[in-house]
Amino acid sequence: MIIKDSFSKFTNISKLSGCIAFFTNEKSEITHLKKYLSSSEHKNLSTLLKNKNKKKGFLNFDLSPKQKVILISLKKNQKPNEIEKSGAKLTDFLKGEGIEAIYIISDTISVNVKSDAIYEFLHGMRLKSYSFDRYKSKRELKTLKVNITSSKKFNKKIYDKFKAIEFGVNYTKDLVSEPGNVLHPDEYAKRLTQLKKIGLKVSVYNEKQLKKMGCNALVGVGQGSIRGSYLVTLEWKGKKTNSKPLAFVGKGVCFDTGGISLKPARFMEDMTYDMAGSAVVVGLMKNLALRKSKVNAVGVVGLVENMPGGNAQRPGDIVKSYSGKTIEVLNTDAEGRLVLADAITFTEKKFRPNLIVDLATLTGAIVVALGSEYAGLFSNNDNLSKQIHEAGEKVDEKAWRLPLHSNYDKLMNSKNADMQNINYVGGAGSTTAAQFLQRFILNKTPWAHLDIAGMAFSKYAGALNSSGATGYGVRLLNKFIEDNYE
Ligand code: BES
Ligand code: ZN
Ligand code: ZN
Secondary structure (H helix, E strand, C coil): CEEEEEEEECCCHHHCCEEEEEEECCCCCCHHHCCCCCHHHHHHHHHHHHCCCHHHCEEEEEEECCEEEEEEECCCCCCHHHHHHHHHHHHHHHHHHCCCEEEEEHHHHHHCCCCCHHHHHHHHHHHHCCCCCCCCCCCCCCEEEEEEEECCCCCHHHHHHHHHHHHHHHHHHHHHHCCCCCCCHHHHHHHHHHHHHHCCEEEEECHHHHHHHCCHHHHHHHCCCCCCCEEEEEEEECCCCCCCCEEEEEEEEEEECCCCCCCCCCCHHHHHHCCHHHHHHHHHHHHHHHCCCCCEEEEEEEEEEECCCCCCCCCCEEEECCCCCEEEECCCCCCHHHHHHHHHHHHHHHHCCCEEEEEECCCHHHHHHHCCCCEEEEECCHHHHHHHHHHHHHHCCCEEECCCCHHHHHHHCCCCCCEECCCCCCCCHHHHHHHHHHCCCCCCCCEEEEECCCCCEECCCCCCCCCEECCCCHHHHHHHHHHHCC
């Protein structure tokens, strides 16, 4: 569904026909609507209300043959995230009813929350309206016209900020949803160069350059594929000074077959979203550029396809990473950490960032531990960890910290190289993966790792998402930046 919104000056309700939405308090009281309705309409509505269950937060009536009224109840001082969810519910309701246009009388929102909350409400409506139907011959190109009437001046600044977030989130969802035959590394890298148009500085390192640089851990993962392997950097300079940037690094495995350590057939198709970490980084950078965020930030993504083949990496191969450390690849399916190893060291060395946050659909073990409620959060820095946790709670993209400890290192030490890429003893699969990544932070840069394997994709719809790609992480990191670095 495509939402077309417009803002207009408040006009007399009687002039409107179709669906009209008012906000009420949580008891669905309508005294404040006397101002908008004729006394007979108001009376009529009161009578209709008596027979309704008011606990649903959402009521609708046929006021007259030409006017349908929706009452949206909001609790007192409802938090922004709850207001967004209420908007999302409205989108679902309108979709279900086949309603194609609605007037929202936004002045009434101030019965319980601040009047600017209308932008949060609309944000929720629009986030929920996303669908990925590019490959359906019969596309449902339904549009929903949302007209917001208000006596207040249109607040372009807030409106544009939310729009930028939506563009970022939707771009992430588009990338994650694309199948592996379309969004392979060559195509992905090409698409990213188009982001120059919105003011990002984009640099692409291809396989030949990566080999020369010594990024053998990353290149090794992609060597079984007919597609290239890439490292792409996206820079946003929102500050006038050249202060150190915030760095975001993403795993971009466009398809993960497991390689020679081949995955079972069932659900292998899910591995098309194994590039979600990179897509979050890209969506975040797009959002920062669109809303002209006042930070310096850099996004770095490692793009590869993990395939079996005559030239594929073998279990037992030893590669020398960009850091100089050697890795024995005991399982070619533990490839994400190989890609990130080089991407992380490269980021630290090249950009000398203030901090590094990496995102990856890294381990099945994190889904066992946390399901699809929390991402796994690992960090070498308590303050950074706290900032991410708190931002997550605010936007309902939650992250739970799990431990790192040097005692886990022995599980990853190798007889033949500096380390091995899996833990053969078993247990703590997500922690050992994070512990592996930590070895590639060479200069004590504050670093956090988000394992989003359980969060990036959902077969079920969430409060702000339709089923499919969730875009998890874009709103979280946007909030993290907004609250702590702008
Ligand atoms: N891409 C997978 C992890 C994954 C699993 C993502 C489920 C999304 C949903 C990753 O590359 C992988 O295969 N990890 C292995 C590591 C193991 C071989 C040590 C895993 O988790 O089984
Ligand atoms: Zn894998
Ligand atoms: Zn993977």
